Amino acid sequence: MKPSLRLSLATLACVLLGACSGIEHKDIEPTSISMADKELAESELLDVGIETFNPGAEVEEGAAEEGVFPDIRKSEARYIPVHLKNTMQRTGHWGAVRVIPGRSEATDVLVTGKILRSDGETLELAIDARDATGRHWFSHVYEASKDAGDYGKHRRGEEDPFQDLYNTIANDLAKHKASLTSEEFKNIRQVSELRFAAWLAPDVFGPYLTEGEDGIWTVKRLPAGDDPMLRRVLNIREREYMLIDTLTAHYDVFYANMWDPYVGWRKFRSEEMAALREVERKALTRKILGGALIAGAIALDILVGGNNTATLRNVMLVGGAMAVKSGIDLGGQAEIHEDAIRELGVSFESEIKPLVVEVDGETVELTGSAEVQYADWRRLLKSIYFTETGLGEINVKMEKPAEPEPAPVY
Template sequence: MQTAAPPADEVFEPAPVGSVALNYAEETPNEYQLLDIAVNVFEVELHASESEQFGEWIFSEIRENEAHYLPYLMKETLLRSNQWGAVRVLPENDPSVDLQVKAKVKASNGKRILVHIEAIDSTGRVWLDQEYLDLASEDDFPDRVRITPGQPFDPEEFVEPFQDIYNAISNSLVKFRSALTEQELVDLKRVSEMIYARDLAPESFDDNLRQDSSNLLTVVSLPAKDDPMLKRVEDMQTRHHLFIDTVDEYYRSLYEQMRPSYAVWRKYSFDQINEDTKAAKEQYDFQNYGQSGSYLTLTQRYDRYRWSKIFELEYREISAGFNNEVGPAILELNKSVHGLSGTMEEQYIQWKRILRQLFSLEAEIPN
């Protein structure tokens, strides 16, 4: 029996994750399970409806800011699970880590967040390639979001309204790791080491890796432990880790500076969506106005319409204010790290190029 194809514009979404408890490791996992993870700066989608309703410049900037803020929430959750090794937020793929986590934010407001997650390890094995959806309710937001000198934002009391989605993603990664054998995880770490070595000196380490029948990278041979070239690679990797720790620290600073204003904006977004929903339900039908009940009903509906417009204007001002609030933090993020220049993404690329050049120069110096 054939079934009709769904309409081209029909969008299928996953079921909401619901309430999700984080899979926390009471005891530190074995060394071979402590994979190093890089969470990339997120990609974002800007929907035309947002641009048309509130202005493209406002929401494109909010989405851009979210791209730097949300990955740190993911990183914090992964660390809190006590399941992994080093976890860092980085501007792009890093050759020194075991597992790369990428995300595209397909929808994000005070009411819902929809993200597509892709997690791939250094061998090329896909851990995750799926969408996650989380919905917020009134109970997910704090009673008070207005921040004043007398009532400052308290990060210790604030609970992320969409924490369930990050818990669900973290749990999915743990579940996938548990399906891998000890040898597969050991081999994965070896591949990571050789990938970084090959990234620095492809002419020296390219033959140490090959793809197997499943198109996964595998180590063909390992250099001797006292290999001077490998020792240089290890020295360079130590320097590289110091650099990416600094980069991650910049993202942490941005996250902390954005957190109060982002919490306010998201609560206003939640209220605005609820207001729009109520207004739509109470839309006045002019053809049946004689059956609407009374003059009181008419005035109530008019008041609802008037207040919805006032709220919409206030929401737009809050959105623009959020962008102005986090603007200095974004500028701080893009300040020079270790004498480099440009955006954080550009500085990261410069750093990798400098490391390769430095490695090449040191390799020419006789022992």
């Protein structure tokens, strides 16, 4: 065989067996949080409700086989809103910021979200915001990527590894709020108050509002400031806030308990995914090399023949077979990494336990049925109102609420 042919084969082997390297993900630009430059007057503040997120369609049965763990996604659907709440509260732009398990007329601004992707390396969220008048603020998709090394850059309970993404969402909300006039602030709060009153007693307070074909609510007229029925409504609204604050405190505990295992799970999963890709690359290149060497040996035997090529041919055949076997072995390692990722998911799920809260003697377990419990409590609020006003009784039988509107799909 000519020296040039031997050199070419040697070069091919070195290239194919060499490990590929490169940056897997590019981090987003650092984004600092926008802080209020002064303490805002109460008239400039709006209360925010962040609904627990839609975990995404991937939580359907069988999704775990594709690397999505349904129970983890459901936990993330609680964790992410709490961290967004904490981020927003630090800015001084808002009144009360609460996490709620379902839609509520008792909030000035409603933020909903859907988890499009969350795998430890990439976080992608669809966020929708609108105020009590029904006016749509924005719908955006936020995406950021991290590698395992970034998971050392966080502060427990304050700075998530994906903090730049949270800061961007909070900044966008604050930017839209800053575009509102004082009259719009006042209108949002009035509509929020009357929508809650109309939900509680539609026959009494429904006529004060009208909803346009575009879904925008406007005030037709205002009740008298000393209206006794309105005072009762506002008192019950405070009970609604008390319940939501209790639920928010529960989510805060859930969030605090989840922080360490969640950061650890994302870090380890990011490492496992990177290792898996590296193994798959090596397995593929070694299989290709093995096939090339075997094919080359066969070609030598056919084209050249003779005893002087027998040794080289045998070396190539043995080397090719070993390379293919090495590729198969690495493929087996890939399966081990995949199993390790699944085991991490199972371990994580076992660490996140449901908590139980007590509200006015009623025990509420915030698991997957938190939305149902919240709806049941709101029905009890209606019962309280009708009892206090003497307007009659309503059927307070606990029923499963209607499915909430899904977050926008992108």
